[in-house]
Amino acid sequence: MKSMTTRRQHLKVLRSASLAEATQRAYASDIRHYCMHQGRLPATPTQVALYIAQWSPVHAFATLTRRMAALDRWHRSRGVASPVKSMIVQQAMRGMRRIYGGPQRQVRAITAKDLSQLVKAARQPSTFGKNDNQAGSATRTLRDAALLLLGFSAALRRSELVALQISDLKVDQQGMTVHIRRSKTDPYGRGQSIQIPWGKRVALCPIHAVQAWIDHVGLSSGPIFRAVGRYGNVGTAGLSSQSVALIVKRLAVQAWGEKAATEFSGHSLRAGFCTDAAQRGMSIFAIRQVTRHRSVESLGRYIRDAI
Template identity: 30%
Template sequence: MPAIDRYLEAATRENTRRSYQSAIRHFEIDWGGFLPASADAIARYLADHAESLSVNTLRSRLAALAQWHQTQGFPDPTKTPHVRKVLKGIAALHPASEKRAKPLQLAQLERLTAWLDEQIADAMAMGNARTHITHVRNKALVLLGFWRGFRSDELSRLRIEHITIEPGRGMTLFLPRTKGDRAQLGTTFRAPALSRLCPVAAYEAWIAASGLTEGPVFRSIDRWGHISDEVLRAGSFVPLLRALFRTAGVPAPDSYSSHSLRRGFANWANSNQWDLKMLMEYVGWKDVRSAMRYIDAADPFAQHRIESALTAAPTPVSQQLAVAAPAKPSP
């Protein structure tokens, strides 16, 4: 690959690149469109998929098409008033509530970790190397993902040489690229050493069991227990987590995704009186709106607040009448 192409490829996150490539294939191959496209063709593409794709998905497809036209030096048809108006009409006629991953509660994390510990102990006793090393990895992945509020793509990009352990205190993790790092300066995260459910101890156990000294932290493991040189892809995290939740007996396992770890931590921190500024700094959110999307209200139906008011001692009727009665004019 020529040097300039390598640098151009590095300028776009891998997940974004794959998403854009998929969108272009859908437009050209599945729908039969031609590139470069006209504004009318883009509008027809949106209209044809208005009922089958969400508005957010259509916006993502438009972003991919816009990027293709811009990089190829063609006028961007997605920015025309005609296309924008069609998208606005689709949003009006096909409203849909945003789907969010179910947050993993601390009690469920404890249940899952206890189950993993049992599997690890049983595998050691039976000499089952594959099951042992797989669940040691899974425990590190779940605990680090929860306590650091990492996305699946962040977990997949962790590298051993960018992680430092400070015994008794915690670990420092450096990611050269993160979603909010527009300047490409890299981001440093810290995870604490805990008395239980410890992400640092789980990570150290995985490194010791795997014998890894450099490269990706989380990798795939084949049926014979061989650890791959390749990273565990971000797209593998959702089926992996759901399979773990299902086997461990966590209710409704298919309602969880990799974002469940991030949302679970955010809700745990919020319920334990972390202020929003502290939470944003810890997780790495730059925008308040992004942070609030991950936090559920402690009393979403306002039931507790209203019931508290209803059960308060009512004002005596005589006092209510006295307040309501008009004052008599002085003689």
């Protein structure tokens, strides 16, 4: 029989695991922001409403909505009445939505044509920095090309892309099976698989690109996508989700310039697959087989003026 202390510790682990790590980090950041600009916790309804009034002209409605969720969870998890449910806070949020809501900003999709240009930029040794030596540049070009092509062809979220392990890939004559252990639509880790066919052009084939990267650095286990140092040394830990966005931004600057690059993010790869597939006449059912969207409505938000 476990001791009371051990059971309490395990309960703490279970409660922590009820939220995805990314959500936990976001909520922790939201609580810090509130404390820095408004004061103590627990909070009163008036304090929270004044916080909304202060930041509504600055931050997006979605950002403050998430911060309200973080505050609500903080209070409820401690057995304290949540000020977020009060009338004054709800009225402040509804007023913000009417005045500042507007449509949520959508990043530009990276279509197949865009992808070709980005991969070309990735394979230019000068895309990272003057301090790179030849080995560092050569290694990074292989990683970046593989990351772009796999992220696009499997319509992967950034978190899914960086979480992939060598053991999650199986290659045969039909193509590559990508096993996704956990995702936004599979929070309990039942597992989902995507089948990627061999590309018609070797230069843009995600399977060839991934194999070239893995073979070059001699990976046999662990994360697929890792940091590359200036001398070509490869780290042991996987990249962060933010790293994907930074890689896409860097290559977009190389391909199209700084102004155009502001329209892209790591999310552009997934939106790009959806948009490109719709433009090619791929059925909604077939697209959802790859993207794993729960509904047609949620998928529709990823398709940029394609149909």
